[in-house]
Amino acid sequence: MTAKARVLIADDEPHIRRILQFLLQNEGFEVQTAEDGAKALAMIRNWRPDLILLDVMMPYMDGFAVLKNIRDNFDTAHLPVIMLTAKGEVADKVRGLRGGANDYMIKPFDQDELLLRVCNLLNTSQREREANPLTGLPGNRAIERATTGRINSGSEFGFMYIDIDRFKSFNDYYGFSRGDDAISFLANILVSCSQEYGSSTDFIGHVGGDDFVLITEPDCAENIGRKVIEEFDSGIIKLHDSEEAQKGYLQVKDRSGGIRRFPLITLTVALVIDEEGRFNHPAQLSDTMAELKRFGKTMNSSVLVRDRRTGTGDDDFEISEVALVTGAEQDPS
Numbered sequence: 001m002t003a004k005a006r007v008l009i010a011d012d013e014p015h016i017r018r019i020l021q022f023l024l025q026n027e028g029f030e031v032q033t034a035e036d037g038a039k040a041l042a043m044i045r046n047w048r049p050d051l052i053l054l055d056v057m058m059p060y061m062d063g064f065a066v067l068k069n070i071r072d073n074f075d076t077a078h079l080p081v082i083m084l085t086a087k088g089e090v091a092d093k094v095r096g097l098r099g100g101a102n103d104y105m106i107k108p109f110d111q112d113e114l115l116l117r118v119c120n121l122l123n124t125s126q127r128e129r130e131a132n133p134l135t136g137l138p139g140n141r142a143i144e145r146a147t148t149g150r151i152n153s154g155s156e157f158g159f160m161y162i163d164i165d166r167f168k169s170f171n172d173y174y175g176f177s178r179g180d181d182a183i184s185f186l187a188n189i190l191v192s193c194s195q196e197y198g199s200s201t202d203f204i205g206h207v208g209g210d211d212f213v214l215i216t217e218p219d220c221a222e223n224i225g226r227k228v229i230e231e232f233d234s235g236i237i238k239l240h241d242s243e244e245a246q247k248g249y250l251q252v253k254d255r256s257g258g259i260r261r262f263p264l265i266t267l268t269v270a271l272v273i274d275e276e277g278r279f280n281h282p283a284q285l286s287d288t289m290a291e292l293k294r295f296g297k298t299m300n301s302s303v304l305v306r307d308r309r310t311g312t313g314d315d316d317f318e319i320s321e322v323a324l325v326t327g328a329e330q331d332p333s
Contacts, residue, residue: 005122006030008049010040010066011084012058016107020053023111024118037061041069044076051122054101056085056092064099071100080125082117084109132206134180135187143205143213147282150215154277158221161270161289162190162228164210165297169262173250174239182239182265183210186232190214193227218273225269225304232267233302240264268296271306 007029009020017033024031032047034040038060044052052070056063063083070076082103083096093104103117130139138146150157164170164186171179187204190212194202203215216224237245244250249261270292272285279285288307296305 004030005051006032006047006049007118008032008034008040008043008047008052010034010037010043010052010058010063011055012036013055016055016084020114023115027115029118037063037066040066044070044079049079051118051125052079052081053118054081054083056083056096064095067096067099067101078125078129080121082121132208134183135206137187137191137204137206137212139206140208143203143207144282146203146205146215147213147285151274151279151282151285156218156273156275158216158218158224159272159274159285159289160214160216160221160225161293162186162212162214163268163270163293163297165266165268165302166262167210167265169250169252169260170265173244173252174241178239179210182236185235185239186210186212186267189228189231189235193224193231197224197227218275221271221273222304222306225271225306229267229269229302229304236265263300266300266302268293268299268302269304270296271304273307 007024009017009024009031011017011020011033012035014035017035021031021033032043032049034043036059040052040054040058041061043049054063054066058066063085067081067083070079070081080102081100082105083093083101084105084107085092085096086107096104102121105114105117127138127142130142131137132139147159150159164182167179167182170182187206190204194204194214194216198214198220199217201217202220203213205213207213214224214228240250244264249263251259251261254260270289272288272292274285279288292305292307296303
């Protein structure tokens with residue numbers, strides 16, 4: 001993030017601008033400066049910084065006015081802002097924070113502390129921008145970075161792709177709100193199972209819709225997958241109405257007006273253990289996951305599908321079915 005992030009320094013004191021510019025550029029940031037509020041706003045519109053160091057006392061337009069303009073504009077409302085001031089009054093801090101400032105520093109400031117605050121705020125801002133709005137979990141960019149990082153590290157890891165089966169029929173039958181409940185339910189299970197059965201280095205990402213990934217240590221992976229399925233199957237029944245839960249299926253009208261029966265929603269967990277640098281690129285892993293998912297979705301029950309292939313000729317899948325409590329394994333035809 002540091003090597004690419006753009007930081008705008010808005011301060012009317014030339015020596016403060018020079019010190020901050022030297023400090024940030026020395027750490028790999030791209031830096032521009034503005035000596036007053038009006039020039040700061042023009043720079044924000046034209047240069048698109050990732051973070052703003054904003055002095056409170058500036059000519060033509062003070063920092064509070066600049067901050068209000070930033071927060072009132074849809075294009076810039078998300079920008080992280082650290083307010084700078086030579087004053088130590090609590091009233092100024094409160095006014096800045098109430099106006100939408102993310103942080104506050106008083107001049108003269110400690111250089112190491114300022115750099116740490118800038119880096120922390122940029123990282124937090126990046127996570128928030130990339131997070132899925134429903135679950136708060138990292139999205140596709142973060143997933144790609146995490147996957148590429150594991151592959152490039154050369155260490156073994158377990159990669160799971162988790163997908164709700166027949167989610168569209170569930171969503172069509174009960175509506176988007178109930179569909180969101182199901183997605184949030186699964187996200188919470190993934191987090192709790194990772195915390196209880198995984199490692200501190202686990203990564204959970206939300207691809208979108210009802211699709212998730214979980215990266216963990218090889219010796220944790222299969223147990224996590226099984227626990228996820230167990231908790232999903234034991235709790236998802238509560239998201240179905242009692243009548244459908246008892247019948248074990250949903251009746252959904254198709255595009256031609258006909259009625260089709262779908263088993264209740266279940267889970268497919270596709271698992272690959274990357275051993276001995278089997279994968280060189282996320283695309284290779286993605287292709288294997290797609291194959292496993294297709295195979296797993298031929299089942300009516302929740303299933304953990306583990307790829308046992310090693311690239312040495314022993315090419316097969318291992319299917320591990322988990323007993324259902326919903327009755328969704330029944331064939332409603």
